[in-house]
Amino acid sequence: MSARQIRLAAAASGAALLLAACGAGSDGGDAETTGGGAEPAAGADLELIQDGVLTACSEVPFPPFEVEDADAPSGYSGFDIDLLQAIADNLGLELTIADVSFDALQSGTTLVAGQCDIGASAMTITDERKANLDFSDPYYDSLQSLLVAADSDITGIADLAGRSVAVQQGTTGEAYAEANAPEAKLTAYPGDGEMWPALQAGQVEAILQDWPVNREHELADPDYKIVEQFETDEQYGFAFAKGEKTALQEAVNTELQALRDDGTYDEIYSSYFTDNS
Incomplete structure (x- = not known):
């Protein structure tokens, strides 16, 4: 091989190495920031406890807001x-649900412990809870109600003196009963999953809790009826650890508005509350 051929071969080899180095450098830069050149996980800026996954804590069952459903993605x-599944889908996130105690959730304990990113459990926004939690924009207007057996002589909250009444621990229903039926015999249960069987078994004479949940029982079993509703101006919100999930809170609010704007919210709402005012 001539000297000229040697120089040309060397130049070609050097060019190939340079191109390879440039390619490696480009991939290497991505690898440092995104892990081997892969695209960043969805929600990378939301400080989720698991990349690409929105982990929600909820107290289940609480129909029609939370129920087990083997056919649902989560x-x-x-x-x-x-509603939260639609938000997660729009954010490109997988939704996973952790079943937790409502009392621990509404107090902020579960969220501060980092067990989940968001609380989704028919939680009323209150000033007391705002001391420990941040909330999304309201997504549901609710009220309280009193459920009794159809043949009960209880006709309203005025008849509850000395009567046994089930309430859910740590809820606005419990607070309402304490304030408005001080002579009732209140029993605080972990959730509706315990209160409803207690009423059916005759262990309590009434359930005072959110209207949509009592309405589900009234529709399912004609042996029970709602005898009174209480306007309380309650609104539900998704909950976040205080001061720790501001980007996620903003993203959820943005998606809530988008779901209202494109009609998805109304579709989900009407599938559960067709006879609700």
Whole structure:
């Protein structure tokens, strides 16, 4: 090989190495920031506890807001869960649900512990809870109600003196009963999953809780009826650890508005509350 041929071969080899180095440098830069050249996980700027996954804590069952559903992507459905599933889908996130105690959730304990990113459990926004939690924009207007057996002589909250009444621990229903039926014999249960069987078994004479949940029982069993509703100006919101999930909170609010604007919210709402005012 001539000297000229040697120089040309060397130049070609050097060019190939340079191109390879440039390619490696480009991939290497991506690898440092995105992990081997892969696209960043969805929600990378939301500080989720698991990349690409929105982990929600909820107290289940609480129909029609939270119920187990083997056919749903997360294994759960209900108004809260379906709405949150739509938000997660729009954000490109997988939704997973952790079943937790409502009392621990509403107090902020579960969220501060980092067990989940968001609380979705028909939680009323209150000033007391705002001391420990941040909330999304309201997504549901609710009221309280009193459910009794159809043959009961209880006709309203005025008849509850000395009567046994089930309430859910840590809820606005419990607070309402304490304030407005001080002579009732209140029993605080972890959730509707315990209160409803207690009423059916005759262990309590009434349930005072959110109207949509009592309405589900009234529709399912004609042996029970709602005898009074209480306007409380309650609104539900998704909950976040105080001061720790501001980007996620903003993203959820943005998606809530988008779901209202494109009609998805109304579709989900009407599938659960067709006879609700």
